[in-house]
Amino acid sequence: MSRDRTVDVLVIGAGPAGLALAARLAGAGAGRVEVLEREQDAGGVPRHCHHGGFGGPVRPWLTGPAYARRAVRAATAAGATVRTGVSATGWAGPLTLETTSPAGLERIAARAVVLATGARERPRSARLVPGSRPAGVLTTGELQQSVHLYGQDIGRRAVVVGAEPVARHAVRTLRRAGAEVVAVITERSRGTAVPGVPLLTATTVAELRGRGRLSGVALRHEDGRCGLLACDTVVFTGDWIPDHELARRGGVALDPGTRGPCTDASFRTSVPGVFAVGNALHGVERAATAAGEGDAAADPVLARLAGAPWPDPGPPLVVRAPLLWVTPNRLTDVVGRPLLLRSAEPLTAPVLTAAQDGRLLWRRRVPARATSSRSLTLPPGWTDRVDRSGGPVVLAIG
Amino acid sequence: MTVTATTAVTTGGALPGGEYDVTVVGAGVVGAAIARELARFPLRIALVDASDDVGDGTSKANTAILHTGFDAVPGSLESRLVREGHRLLAAYAAESGIPVEPLGALLVAWDDEQLAALPGLAEKAVRNGYRAARIIAADEVRAREPELGPGVLGALDVPGESIICPWTTTLAYATQAVRAGVDLHLNCRVQKVTSGETHALATSRGPLRTRYLVNAAGLYADEIDRLLGHADFAVTPRRGQLIVFDELARGLVRHVLLPVPSALGKGVLVSPTVYGNVMLGPTAEDLDDKTDTGSTAEGIALLREKGRRILPALLEEEVTAVYAGLRAATGDDDYAIRAHPAQRYVTVGGIRSTGLTASMAIAAHVVELLADGGLPVAGARELEPVRMPNLGEAFLRPYRDAELIARDPEYGRIVCHCERVTRGEIRDALASAVPPGSPDGLRRRTRARGGRCQGFHCGAAVRALFEEARR
Ligand SMILES: Cc1cc2nc3c(=O)[nH]c(=O)nc-3n(C[C@H](O)[C@H](O)[C@H](O)COP(=O)(O)OP(=O)(O)OC[C@H]3O[C@@H](n4cnc5c(N)ncnc54)[C@H](O)[C@@H]3O)c2cc1C
Ligand SMILES: Cc1cc2nc3c(=O)[nH]c(=O)nc-3n(C[C@H](O)[C@H](O)[C@H](O)COP(=O)(O)OP(=O)(O)OC[C@H]3O[C@@H](n4cnc5c(N)ncnc54)[C@H](O)[C@@H]3O)c2cc1C
Numbered sequence: 085m086s087r088d089r090t091v092d093v094l095v096i097g098a099g100p101a102g103l104a105l106a107a108r109l110a111g112a113g114a115g116r117v118e119v120l121e122r123e124q125d126a127g128g129v130p131r132h133c134h135h136g137g138f139g140g141p142v143r144p145w146l147t148g149p150a151y152a153r154r155a156v157r158a159a160t161a162a163g164a165t166v167r168t169g170v171s172a173t174g175w176a177g178p179l180t181l182e183t184t185s186p187a188g189l190e191r192i193a194a195r196a197v198v199l200a201t202g203a204r205e206r207p208r209s210a211r212l213v214p215g216s217r218p219a220g221v222l223t224t225g226e227l228q229q230s231v232h233l234y235g236q237d238i239g240r241r242a243v244v245v246g247a248e249p250v251a252r253h254a255v256r257t258l259r260r261a262g263a264e265v266v267a268v269i270t271e272r273s274r275g276t277a278v279p280g281v282p283l284l285t286a287t288t289v290a291e292l293r294g295r296g297r298l299s300g301v302a303l304r305h306e307d308g309r310c311g312l313l314a315c316d317t318v319v320f321t322g323d324w325i326p327d328h329e330l331a332r333r334g335g336v337a338l339d340p341g342t343r344g345p346c347t348d349a350s351f352r353t354s355v356p357g358v359f360a361v362g363n364a365l366h367g368v369e370r371a372a373t374a375a376g377e378g379d380a381a382a383d384p385v386l387a388r389l390a391g392a393p394w395p396d397p398g399p400p401l402v403v404r405a406p407l408l409w410v411t412p413n414r415l416t417d418v419v420g421r422p423l424l425l426r427s428a429e430p431l432t433a434p435v436l437t438a439a440q441d442g443r444l445l446w447r448r449r450v451p452a453r454a455t456s457s458r459s460l461t462l463p464p465g466w467t468d469r470v471d472r473s474g475g476p477v478v479l480a481i482g
Numbered sequence: 483m484t485v486t487a488t489t490a491v492t493t494g495g496a497l498p499g500g501e502y503d504v505t506v507v508g509a510g511v512v513g514a515a516i517a518r519e520l521a522r523f524p525l526r527i528a529l530v531d532a533s534d535d536v537g538d539g540t541s542k543a544n545t546a547i548l549h550t551g552f553d554a555v556p557g558s559l560e561s562r563l564v565r566e567g568h569r570l571l572a573a574y575a576a577e578s579g580i581p582v583e584p585l586g587a588l589l590v591a592w593d594d595e596q597l598a599a600l601p602g603l604a605e606k607a608v609r610n611g612y613r614a615a616r617i618i619a620a621d622e623v624r625a626r627e628p629e630l631g632p633g634v635l636g637a638l639d640v641p642g643e644s645i646i647c648p649w650t651t652t653l654a655y656a657t658q659a660v661r662a663g664v665d666l667h668l669n670c671r672v673q674k675v676t677s678g679e680t681h682a683l684a685t686s687r688g689p690l691r692t693r694y695l696v697n698a699a700g701l702y703a704d705e706i707d708r709l710l711g712h713a714d715f716a717v718t719p720r721r722g723q724l725i726v727f728d729e730l731a732r733g734l735v736r737h738v739l740l741p742v743p744s745a746l747g748k749g750v751l752v753s754p755t756v757y758g759n760v761m762l763g764p765t766a767e768d769l770d771d772k773t774d775t776g777s778t779a780e781g782i783a784l785l786r787e788k789g790r791r792i793l794p795a796l797l798e799e800e801v802t803a804v805y806a807g808l809r810a811a812t813g814d815d816d817y818a819i820r821a822h823p824a825q826r827y828v829t830v831g832g833i834r835s836t837g838l839t840a841s842m843a844i845a846a847h848v849v850e851l852l853a854d855g856g857l858p859v860a861g862a863r864e865l866e867p868v869r870m871p872n873l874g875e876a877f878l879r880p881y882r883d884a885e886l887i888a889r890d891p892e893y894g895r896i897v898c899h900c901e902r903v904t905r906g907e908i909r910d911a912l913a914s915a916v917p918p919g920s921p922d923g924l925r926r927r928t929r930a931r932g933g934r935c936q937g938f939h940c941g942a943a944v945r946a947l948f949e950e951a952r953r
């Protein structure tokens with residue numbers, strides 16, 4: 085009993101990536117471009133990032149909400165339809181999404197579907213942190229929404245777990261909500277310190293304590309020392325995972341490294357007509373990176389609408405430890421944009437190699453620093469040496 | 483006779499005066515079932531619980547299987563009540579909308595010793611009145627569960643085992659009881675009992691008087707017993723830790739995968755849940771602390787090791803929850819249900835690992851014991867049926883129900899995206915006969931905030947709705 089409709093391009097997710105793509109497509113005359121957003125307001129994660137730091141390199145930076153508003157305006161001004169309060173819940177066919185909204189159920193067929201569903205932080209349970217299950221245990225996403233969108237009370241004494249950049253936002257949000265941040269804790273040997281907050285490195289949260297409300301966290305240092313920190317709030321930050329559920333339900337192949345849809349350099353997934361962009365591909369990057377991917381996907385989507393064939397998947401692009409992942413994940417055609425590469429361990433100016441079937445394609449020192457939360461960008465020139473019918477292309481440090 | 487029901491759920495302040503005919507201590511699945519059974523009679527009944535919600539003890543944290551009782555101790559009270567309870571609850575669930583999925587179970591043998599135990603288990607099932615169990619060969623097991631790890635030697639097929647929603651079960655009993663006029667007093671811990679012509683209970687909310695008393699206090703049943711001068715059993719909390727995997731894992735498993743029990747206990751199972759997840763557990767650890775429902779690093783590691791053998795692909799999936807429940811073990815192999823007619827008192831103790839299944843049969847048995855002890859039980863009536871909101875993934879959920887959304891668009895407004903819980907459902911739960919006492923209680927009524935993101939996306943919104951309703 086759902087209504088059936090057809091559009092030209094259906095974009096799932098009105099965050100920076102989906103909105104940037106919709107703006108470009110609608111501006112280029114792609115026909116009916118519809119963006120679905122399950123939240124009541126469009127804009128994605130920046131809606132609840134009340135700090136500056138968004139947008140292009142032209143300063144001053146925008147705050148998240150201002151950036152979100154600007155992105156929504158740009159998409160609608162270009163002629164895209166942005167529908168909020170609409171959830172894509174599953175697939176009714178290869179290029180047909182099922183949706184739920186207060187207006188009822190719909191089946192929306194499209195000539196091209198783009199997954200721009202973003203990413204989330206792994207919560208305490210997914211990190212298998214033992215202990216009791218008290219209130220006061222959050223992710224940064226929940227914290228920011230609680231404080232910035234709902235003005236809710238947060239506790240008085242907080243511990244932040246993780247020392248990626250997002251931890252700094254958590255600290256700032258906690259302070260703004262009137263909580264004292266007693267420590268930032270990271271398993272890693274290094275982390276970015278926040279002024280005025282002790283940084284405990286090589287430390288894990290061994291257990292959460294408290295009934296009803298959190299009363300403290302038990303800590304264990306790498307060298308075996310243990311301790312207990314009294315607190316009523318703990319925020320688990322970082323540890324991103326793409327929101328890949330819709331992709332999986334649609335039979336879209338995932339990359340084992342990113343856990344996002346496996347795509348080629350044109351953002352094409354394993355399912356003809358289905359593209360993926362933004363954090364859905366790789367977990368959190370800067371908003372400008374996500375928007376840049378959306379922007380760059382416009383040409384391949386337009387090509388698809390014009391009848392371009394969906395190429396056979398080329399060789400997979402894989403990484404060796406300590407490298408964690410790379411995007412794109414397949415090499416079907418010459419890559420025109422820098423590749424994004426993430427490492428589990430900090431690397432300064434690493435020498436990187438790319439090889440295929442034992443043949444060295446490329447070897448270069450990349451003059452930049454990578455961390456577990458900051459990607460390296462690799463020049464794509466060497467990808468024209470890849471044998472499209474060869475075996476996996478391996479990126480390694482060497 | 484007509485009983486005019488004014489529904490009463492109280493959560494604070496002094497308790498009503500006068501004398502109750504019967505008071506049930508403990509609003510777990512067992513106590514709620516007893517209160518519901520008693521509600522059929524023209525009696526003044528109270529159901530009291532120390533917690534801010536019903537089903538907040540062991541009843542919220544179990545493996546949620548509707549057992550056939552095939553593996554009970556033949557001839558025990560538990561064997562009979564589980565068998566009867568299975569039948570009663572299956573019928574009640576169908577009538578009241580409690581999700582049940584009759585998946586069947588496979589007791590999988592992984593070594594020769596386990597394989598050799600299967601015929602004995604099949605024979606025990608028959609002695610427990612269950613005749614449908616049969617042994618199947620390794621290739622059939624593999625055909626029916628293609629994702630099982632290597633090394634399967636055979637299995638006992640128990641087609642009658644089902645999975646059920648434990649939260650809705652307790653809630654349905656409590657709702658029906660409250661609608662039929664039972665007073666439910668929450669945040670009401672029984673601290674002392676003085677018995678004479680009536681029982682005078684001292685509670686954390688002041689005095690309460692009652693002629694008959696039923697002790698369904700779960701882990702604390704021995705302590706309540708002691709208040710009345712009995713010391714014939716002691717409860718040892720036996721912790722069971724569990725890991726719940728994401729809904730995307732649901733395709734990996736089709737049956738309840740039971741281990742072959744050994745001398746060390748029932749062992750670790752893998753089972754789908756009615757919410758569409760997959761559960762791995764439980765552990766079995768005897769503790770001293772009746773409040774220690776925490777998980778431990780060792781417990782989680784043990785479960786992962788066992789799970790990797792049973793269903794290797796499961797370990798690759800995201801975890802949505804880790805929790806623990808405490809079984810009320812007594813050192814005895816049977817329930818400790820004792821009537822003390824002279825005291826107008828019944829103890830329902832030692833309801834260890836089958837209490838959800840047996841709940842309705844336990845309730846009927848307890849009411850018989852009360853009647854034998856002099857409780858007037860004439861004038862029974864049919865209770866007004868309840869229809870509970872559906873939490874089961876195998877049945878039509880509001881977000882997929884076009885007609886429902888057309889009637890009320892709030893059922894089309896998804897608030898919790900991972901579990902697809904709508905504002906309409908949250909609104910209904912907050913306004914229901916037995917409203918939630920906390921966001922966790924709301925989760926048990928709707929699934930809101932119970933999914934893979936654990937609140938990253940919806941936590942603040944759900945809390946806002948909860949707090950708004952409380953204002
Ligand atoms: C705490 C925090 C601080 C940050 N600070 C900065 C910063 O200072 N500067 C910066 O540049 N970047 C920052 N970022 C990163 C930035 O927010 C992200 O890179 C950007 O939002 C990613 O855009 P996206 O479109 O890929 O995903 P998102 O912004 O996550 O948007 C995805 C959208 O898809 C919707 N969606 C998902 N599934 C469905 C579905 N099934 N149906 C309908 N809709 C769906 C979601 O509701 C969401 O709105 C920060 C991120 C966080 C979490
Ligand atoms: C890990 C595990 C797995 C299980 N799996 C299954 C299964 O698959 N199938 C099945 O049928 N059963 C299963 N069970 C068993 C089932 O969960 C229990 O038998 C059942 O929940 C017991 O219910 P109850 O009402 O007796 O206890 P509870 O639910 O613990 O209720 C007792 C109540 O009494 C209250 N109380 C205690 N002291 C006081 C006081 N002084 N004053 C006021 N109130 C008080 C408590 O707050 C509590 O709410 C399992 C149990 C565990 C732990």
